[in-house]
Amino acid sequence: MPEISATTDSRTPSGRLALAAAQTQIALGPLDGRYQGAVAPLVDYLSEAALNRDRVAVEVEWLIHLTSNSVLPGAGPLTAEQQQQLRAIVTEFDAESVRELAEIEAVTVHDVKAVEYYIGRRLESIGIADLTAMVHFGCTSEDINNLSYAVGIKGAVEDVWLPAARALVAQISAMATENRNVPMLSRTHGQPATPTTLGKELAVSAHRLTRQLDRISKTDFLGKINGATGTYAAHVASVPSADWQQVAKAFVEGLGLTWNPLTTQIESHDWQAELYADVARFNRILHNVCTDVWSYISIGYFAQIPVAGATGSSTMPHKVNPIRFENAEANLEISSGLLDVLASTLVTSRWQRDLTDSSSQRNIGVAFGHSLLAISNVVKGLDRLDVAEEILAADLDTNWEVLGEAIQMVMRAEAIAGVEGMENPYERLKDLTRGQRVDATRMREFVQSLGLSPDAESRLLALTPGRYTGIANELVDHLS
Template structure:
């Protein structure tokens, strides 16, 4: 998702004033309300808005406040420093209320502080410090951000935000889509359909079985995502608890760190440099990208089925399919999804490759990279939404599929030559060269039902084998396809 940056310092050369446009044109950069630069914060905002609470810049700052507040409370609860008072329930509640009250005014205040500090995490420290006097804690300002490097706060804030975005937003949307596909698979489990391998007519299947394959594949990736370990650390400038140990040598800082990280609902990483190594993020993004690519495969298959008439698209009242060809209903939902899945995968792949590397004990490549996490998930979520809407507007054209099957009797060649092999093993004479005989009959030729049945009748099969094959048609040659859909249950 596109992020809303904090207000920069006037001297920050990374932020440039909008240039004036040529005479007579109004600069859209000056428009009120602000015009979105990215599509996710523009035309597609409704589809991805739920991610703003977790992966926007404002959400990151709120989560930083959350981590700083909980660290403050944790230090007091564990009396890690001589003279630390025990917080009253009202004081602890008041500290947590800072997080609950984080709103547009708080966002603006933080931006004003950062314009002076030119440091986002330091701005959060000062933001919290301003509120301690009202809680009777003004003398404990030094405890805010105690023994922390910025990455102690950032890694935990990102982990909390990513976890909540994934488990509360992305996974439910992905699961709902998979259940939608599964429902379609169950409804069409017995609808016969000609397969195409290498684009050529092949052994028939059922539409439901093919949809079930995608539901099964997608569900496996969701299960992997749900088992992600969201790691965190709070151990100082190079991961050694050096400042902690000097300030409070008698405290068990590793245990304090572990308890704190786990109290946030994260998994403690005991061995890091200044940064948490982000390996878990790379693992997560690989799983989400794999989900994306499987969903992309579904889109291309459904698009192709639409193009040959296996699905009919239900027109939306008043909608325009083509600006010049009124007869068309374009499969735009699936095409839109393809594009967004590709963008999402590109970002996820880049994040996964970039975040696992940091020069020596720290560099800042991850800082810029991680600001694109919301964008990566936003494009995936948008694609999921489009696929769901596209599937809702499909009707199964079982008559078209039936006609396609009837026009391709040659696909029974596989069944006949396999039965001939079984007959040969059982001792039935005249079953020589079954593959070659079926190849001569079917390759490069269209074979109708009459010709196929004549061929079967002349083979000299056993009565039982002859009966099975004489009753077989492309529409009934689907094996156990229908029953395979039950594996979704």
Template sequence: MPEYSDAQLTSTGRASLASSSLALGPLDGRYRPQTAPLVDYLSEAALNRDRVHVEVEWLIHLCEKRVLPGLEPLTEDQVAGLRRIVTEFDESSVAELAETEAVTVHDVKAVEYFIGDRLEGLGLARLRPLVHFACTSEDINNLAYALGVRDAVQQVWLPAARGVVEQIRELATAQADTPMLSRTHGQPATPTTLGKELAVTARRLERQLERIGRQEFLGKINGATGTYAAHVTAAPAVDWQEISRTFVEGLGLTWNPLTTQIESHDWQAELYADVARFNRILHNFCTDVWSYISIGYFKQIPVAGATGSSTMPHKVNPIRFENAEANLELSCAVLDSLASTLVTSRWQRDLTDSSAQRNIGIGFGHSLLALSNVAKGLRQLDVNVEALRADLDTNWEVLGEAIQTVMRAEAIAGVAGMENPYERLKELTRGHRVDAARMQEFVKGLGLSEAAERRLLELTPEGYTGVASQLVGH
């Protein structure tokens, strides 16, 4: 690989790093349009904005509670001015923080200086010592991460996930009565309906979304080792636990009253485990849909101008579901790693959580990309009813279950000649294709009661679906 001078890189390579083709990873490159909504919540810039937000609100809170002599609640204009530091946070703010951090070699300290430098312009220079008052970096970081993850989940990931589940649910409702041959262990089995099978997936996914929707997002602000030692030393008469609780809850988070230097991150592990479980259920759905496409149960609607295969023009490849599979696997790998890493910490603090949490956006990004692909894939599916019917019509042996169960019931009712029903159906059907005529001939020779015989003679694989269509509503 050729080497370039700094001047050359400035005019060539570095100037074009915004190009998607030069991004190190696909989430910020090829797939940027699909994952861009997460940038507002889980990027480095968003983290710094949220850090500024926490620091500003802490300063406002301390003044409002008059925790120190000489402090008074700020005026509405002063509060508005401080909050503009957050709302006006932009690319130039990011660049300024980067320059400061290059000197401090500490990201949160750079945020403290960033805010302090703006207080004089607001007529609040005397409050500069109150910025980051009694805080350790983790007091700011844990709250900033909680805000970012909460908003990413609630504003971006959950709406996308709910949208996909609703698509599956709508397809299930539309196909509630469409008979389909089941396959257990890959072999023909008791028929179901396509809608019922889709509804199973929808309900599984809905349960996970309900869990994720109830997720608590915890936070703490209690000093270097969670003891409020500096707080109490500076202002011993103040109820610092109450100050902490009201502040954290004022941010819309759940207060964690008992921590070491770090908030324990258990809530994050819980959330990531639930999202990973959702991913895995959706992955199972993708592999099933892929398989149904391969046997012709689903037809893919061609997209005008799109190429299915570079050499085989007849093909429309199920790329949306394949892409989703890969990205769900990647998402789970990251989320599983985060969940296992974040619940451990050496004594009162080590830095593994800090490094790990910088990858939260990657875990959610791959999941969001998968959701986008599943949504597109579902929109391009059409049900091949003819293929479903043909498969049912060539598997009359699946009625063996129904016949031997009716024979058992007849035996209980005292009908003679109903011995060994399972074994007799096994001899008839195992390893043999049985058509409608052979099955009906068998039924007529059993000596069933008139009502039972009539029910079985009227039964077809297509009609042997029980209450499957009714189950779709659950």
């Protein structure tokens, strides 16, 4: 379902663009303009139009639930055809429906009340005009809103965001497996350190991201439908014979949500805060991936595959810039910032109700949109990378000093085994290597001068920076 653009004022201040004359969509925000294509799948879940459609759906299902269970005396089950016609109000919700709702809301000055009237208009054609009083029965606006948001967020996460995030992690995992045996110089504090493999380092990122996806996939999407202050007061006053808690629980669970039995007027939104914290953490780990990959590109470990016809710089023809990762970094920061604000704002409501959540929740789609856009950019960026194994190998070969760790640890083991002359191994390697470049010849001469046992000396003489990777390649198996 396409997003519906608001109408614009036909008056054009001097010096400003005449919006009415524009032939393409003009949007205030980049997600609805420049990057619309990348985030379009979220529109059907987290746009204002989608929220209104979901409100209609919740109201319709509540009416069907009440009648199907004969909760109200005199209002028995509807026929299968009547239920189908009611649900068609949802499935046929379109741009004209949005416009009609807007016209009703202009009179009611209340979005949920407009939905109630919108449905009421259609009951006569279904032949159940006598049930108009049952639309929105016992509900406060937040009963409808919390369920509508939960349904929309659940759909957005499970149908759009999670599949995209999982595909990205699978891509990183595949790169890890493919490069599990490619040795690479580590850099701790930016300085040469014990070698690893490119695959193992990519596996670390994939593992971190996977843990967050596991948490997100287990999210409980809570909902409630218990009246103006969460007491079922109006329900009990009107129909005291009904088991309203069971009615509410069955309805909420029927929507695919988890029932929250204890609330004020609002569902407390704690589950949203938990979800947004997890998504923000995923964002930040992915941001770390972007900065690392960007850095590896800058030192030549990755070569970027040029896009035919693309321009890297307006003045420097040779440039192939890592723009996908830079774009992703910015969007991940924006998304995480919004998610942080939502998580901190939504858990607080003055006494039984205030409206801070109403304005805040309208930005949920924006927060997920920037994250989805970032994921899309990282996927495209990774697709355009080639591993420059010769650069990685050359970097290792100019940093033989990283074997100092291995040599001094072998000396310690030799000392424990009773080999003479192994005193002060750390200090001796420090004198040899700290702040100095040591080539293969110098390092091997040093090893041969130590008086090691034949087996230890043989192992160290066979060692090179490219072979000093421990079991890095085996650790990639933890992704399985």
